[in-house]
Structure formats: structure tokens, C-alpha cells
Amino acid sequence: MKKLSARRRHPLAALVVLLFALAVTGGLYAALAPADKAQAEATAQSPNGIEEGKKLYAVGCASCHGTGGQGTTDGPSLVGVGAASVDFQVGTGRMPAQQPGAQVPKKPAKYTQTEINHLAAYVASLGPGPNIPSENQYSPENADIAKGGELFRTNCAQCHNFTGRGGALTDGKYAPDLEGVSPKHIYEAMVTGPQNMPSFPDTTLPESEKKDIIAYLGEVNSDQSKSPGGFALGGFGPVSEGLFAWVFGMGALVAAAVWLAARTAKVKKS
Template structure:
């Protein structure tokens, strides 16, 4: 009995038990806790923000301010969100080449990875629309007819019926929408760039915006046809009616003059 009691009271026994318990606890924590991937994601996001801050300091701060608070040469970027940055920079509108009535689309300066870093930095300054996921602007499962109806109701006043674009006042214009990346079309509706109003989800739902993107992709595709004849720039019934009125009525007047001339000549003879 004395021998068994001495073994149970051996000083190393408690240490062994403690080490075993710690090993089991650590193994279970490592196996079941999601904190590791979360920290990894957080570190990657922090790195993207830091790289974006460096890019911003070189290419954007001169107009928008060192803290993106805005200056006389550029608006504040606090709260505009990642979607606005992705649209403006990935389409080449920013950095601005020169001050003017409107920033034109041009060749991009940054790679998409750098655009993502700039977007991450600006998004860290304040909440705003995020870059849409592919399923939000993909034409799969969309209603093209509904998209056409929504486009004619909300967008055709400036972009015309098929997105060919049009002039606005004071040197501004609504750009043509042919060949635009569907993601950028969606982002434009989200953020309202240039002179365009924004259409948040409370005004146009995600499904509505997806339908509009699908409609534009359909009418501007190479397979699109004009069953009535010439497309006439896609200006809609007003432009088509004016064309018919001018040329149709002109042709009728020319025929009437020809008939009258022939009749007068016949009477003289």
C-alpha cells in the first residue's frame, strides 16, 4: 500500500497530466477553431489596404487630398466604396488626364490587382457600395424584356433606346454602352458616375440591374438584328419617325412635282 501511494504522489505525475491536457486542448483548438483562416484573410486584406494606400499617395492624393478628404480639384472619396473605385480606375477615367466637363473612358493605367488594392484602401475609409459578385451581373437567369422596359424608363433619356449615347448640356455627354464590361455597367448603376444618378437597391433591385445589363448585352451584341430595317442609331420612335417624315414626305413632294410638270407639259403640247 505504501508503494502504491508513493507512486501516486510522484512529483512528475502532475506535470505529465498537465502536459497531456494542454496537448489535447491545443489540438482540439487548432482543429475546430476558424480563427486561423480568419486571421489569414484579415492579414491579406490589411496588406491590400496598405498597398492601396501607397498607390493612392502616388497617383490620387494630388487631387483628392492626402486623406481622401477632397480638394478643389477632386471630390472626397470617403464613403464612395470599392465599386466606385473599380469603375473609375478600371475604365481609365481615373487618374484624370486633364480637368474638363467630364472624364472620358481611356486606356487603363493600373492592373486589375492594383485597382483592387486601391478599392480596398478607399473602402477602408468609409462604408460604400462593394464591387459586385459575378452572379449579380451575369446574364444567366435574367429577364431581358424586363431589362429593356427598365432601361427605357430610367436610362434612355440620356443613353437613347439601345445605349448608343447622346449629348448633354455644357459639354457633358452620356457615353455609349456598347462593349462595356457587364461589371462596370452594374457598378455605374450602383454608384452614379459623372452626371449619372445612382440607382441603389432601394430604387433598382439587384435583379432589376441584372436585367438591364442583360438587355444591353443583347441589343448591342453582334447577333442583334433590326427587323424593321436600318437601326438608325437606335434613337427610337422619334428619330425613326423624323427620318420617315423627312425622307418619305420629301419623296412624295418630289413625285407630286414631277407629275405636275409632266401634266403641264402634256397640256402645252
């Protein structure tokens, strides 16, 4: 016991324990983490990955956002926007923008996912910001769809309408259609708040509630739930439905009233 106690007090004992803990942690991560994903993340965040991202940035982004991401009159600063913002904007094809305007539309991506990861790593090195989420963070598996619908109607439907079909805003801006948008990009949009959208960090909307919203959008836009009662009227809710009822419903009633009045008058004459 005295010998063991003496070894514990050895000056190198703490270092040995630390090295052992690091070795165990690294071994468990290598054994349990998906190999391809772990390798991709390590490559993107490595000095070489950041350097590759810097080269891509200089060619495709610096003219608008500045050589160091500080921003210009043609584009905002990228310092502190985080890797998630880059993955969303470039992954959905919104960046690089074709031309300035009230809002940059979605279009086919110009970069591969590897190149996007490098760009994201470089922008992340300019200042801390939201990271690219893992699949576990945005996967709708076991999420509460009903709660997601309530959260979406409370926080999002004012712009996107209650099924996520989008809608017009002011000054030529609009809330985009969310049908077909990947769960990862929906999660990143909530975290980063692109363009006219407010951001919803975990302090405002916890990760579990973001997953509930993603699950709700996946459900209302699935093939099984599309207009089970008939024509969807664009999925815009009471505005288009009320207009349809007013134009066609009231029109039919007026036509019926005119027909009855004419028929009654004809019967009286005879």
C-alpha cells in the same frame, strides 16, 4: 444525461461551440469558393493590400483628391464612395483623369486589376460604401430580358436612349454609349452613380432588376439583334428616324408631286 447536462453548463461550452462553428464555416468557404478569387479578395483587403493601395493613391490620386481622400478644388471627396466606385472609375480608365472638363471620358485603364483592387481596398478603408460586386450579382444568366427592357426604358432611356447608344446632355456633358461595357461595370455604375448619373441602390432597384437591365443591354447590343430590319440610323430612336422620314420621305413626295404637275402641264399643252 446528468453528465451531458453538466458539460453544457460548463463556462467554456459556448466558446467551444463558437470555435467549432467558425472552423466549419471557414472549411466550407475554402472548399467551395473559387481559390483564385478568394485569394485575390483576401490579399486586397489585407493590411498589406490596403498599404499598397495607399502608396498607389499617393502617387496617382492624392494631387486631386487630397492626401486623405478628403477632396480638393480639383477633385471630390472619396470618403464613403466605396470600392465599387474605384473599380468602375479606374477600371474604365476614367481615372486618373487626363485633364479637367465637363465629363471624364472612358479610355484604356492605366492600372492592372490587382492594383485596382489595392486602390479600392484603401479607398474603402476611408469610409463605408458599395463593395465590388461578385459575378453572381451581375451575371445576366436566367435574367428577364423583357422586364429589363421595360426597366431600362423607364429609368435610363431618357439619357442613354432605348438601346443604350448614349446621348447629349447639357453643358458639354453626355450619357456614354453602353455597347461593349462589361456587366460588372454596368452594375457598378448603377450602384455608385458616376458623374451625371443617379445611383440606384438595392432599395430603389433590387439586385434582380439590375441583372434584368444588364441582360437587356447584352441582348440589344448583340450581333444577332443589330438592325434586323435594315439601317439602324445610329440607334437613336424616333428623333433620327423622324428626321430621316422628313428629309428623304417628304423630299421624295415633293419631287414626285412636282414631276406629276410638270407632266400634267405638258400633256395639256400638247
